[in-house]
Amino acid sequence: MENGKINSLESPKKYRKIKKLSEFFMRKRIAHILTNSPGLKARDIAKALNCERREVTKCLYDNLEEFVQDENFAWLLKKNACLKIEFSANRTWITQEHFERALVKNGSPLDTAHGHIILKIPKESKLLFCAAARVLALANQLAEVKRIVELDFTENPDAVSYLNRAGFFDRLSKSIKVLPRKPNSSTAQRHKANTTKLVELLPIDADSDENVPERFKLSFADVFGELHAQKLFTVLGELIGNAEEHSETVIPGFAGLQSYSLKGSTSIVAVVSDSGKGICSTLRPALDLHYPEIAAQFPKTLEASDAKLIIHAMLKGGLSKRGKGKGGAGLYNSSGQAESLNAKISIRQEDFSVSLTYKDEDLHHNWSLGLPTLRGTHIVFEFKLDRQ
Template identity: 35%
Template sequence: MTFDVPSGCKIMVEAAIRFLSLANQLAATTRRVRMKFEEGDTGTMGYLNRMGFFDHLAAEVEVLPSRPGYSAAEAHRGGNAALVEIARISKDERDEELPTRLTAALMRSCHTRPDAAELEGAAWTIFAELIDNVFSHSSTVLDGYAALQVYPKGDRLSVAVSDSGLGIMQTLRPTIGKEFPRLTDLSDTQLLVEIFRQGLSRHGPDRGCGLKGSAAKAIKFQAVLDVRLPRQRVVLIPARGAYKVNTADCYDGLPLMWGTHIGFGFRLGG
């Protein structure tokens, strides 16, 4: 499989770590994967190198015209206040400081918001819960990833957390009949909204509070929630203090990508 990255292509942080996860998934299933960057390291490849993309890309993936000769992320790590380079989320080597680094980067860019002090505590909780969710539920030998990027021209900060595990629906659907029988007939989109509204979990009604709590805090700060599932993508936009089905943009029938890939978008100025 060949991915062609044309001249002028701009990849946002959410897409970057989803691209990374997909390539590593394909490589893990022994598929031949090739990435072709038309502009070489002067274009998108250079940006991905600065983010640390190639530090985590499976060695089996072929990169054209060639892999970067050095890691720009390692050379300049921490030098850009608007970026938290791609961080690995591994069950074998937990990075306890990752939620703090993400929160610090968010606050450097959002400190002018009138609710900045409250946002700081909420953001740390959101990041910690999402990262912990990868450890607790992903059931995969592949690493997960997290990254953050500020887009001043768009008045937006995006943070993304990605894992290559079974995915929310794959773990929850088999238990719906027993744990939440009244939700059996919901569509995947409707069920996804309820996961974030009610805190649903395959382990029962008292075990899914992490995602519910993260969503509640994100809603309070008007954050847009972008969730990519194996064959779906749902973008949830806050409306009247909640995420609702009728305010969601839904995309079905997407190319298969295992796992749960979550992005939050915050406005810099509130």
């Protein structure tokens, strides 16, 4: 101020500073009110603050990273807004289909504004290996985007014991809370590779010392013979290599295998999971550049275009983000071995899945579209062997 007059350059700066401080204190006061009384509507907050409703509404919508509105138009602190998803089973086993139904019922927590996510395993339910892998991937993805995540096994301590042996907690983000408590030590590490029925969930990070496909082969060669073990080695080696190529993720991928004996035969379930960009997201940019004929065959405007593109890659091969002659055989080679084993391969992408089932040289394939968000590529490989 000079000679009693406000400096024309200083005035706007002071105004912006005062306005910024006013907005800061308004946000803090609203946060304090919602901490003590969550679930208030804007008019109730304005009444408590003795100010105009429009001021409160503007502040709430200007700070959606901190505040969230529920289905009843009431406001909560985002960090305290909670969504509980329970993975119920019709019978004893929770399968990957039950996992998907739970997401359809509740919506993917990756698409909601809830800051606190509880994933609950109910009492007397057993997790199939493929379902456990989906829960693990979802939990880690939520942790990576800074959600508060809890895995609730309070009613099902047996599930904790099984998952600990399978290496689930070794792959789980350390920021995730486990109820009633996380195991003190890893039974997967203590008993690693001492059974042919289980290959623990192992990291498929390119920098890892683990040769995961070799673990699969060694584990099953004595039980199912060298031929089947080699086929398994080829399938999973290709799928893991494909995941490493297309992943581009900060969350380490993982793979594992479980066998179940029933009525004289053995069902084998192998999983390969990564939380990266997904197969189609990495292939699409290369199509116009290296494969214009394929791009024309599977345009984005075509219904189920991405699903059909993955099926094409599995049955025909030769597609690589690096171009022709530079890879792209992984899915194709896996498909060929799956045919020889009468196996089923399902591939879950961000919002759709495809499956290929081989039986006596016949191939059946289908897809599901519009699934709730789960980032990355999640592959389940299933087949049965009659034990001699």
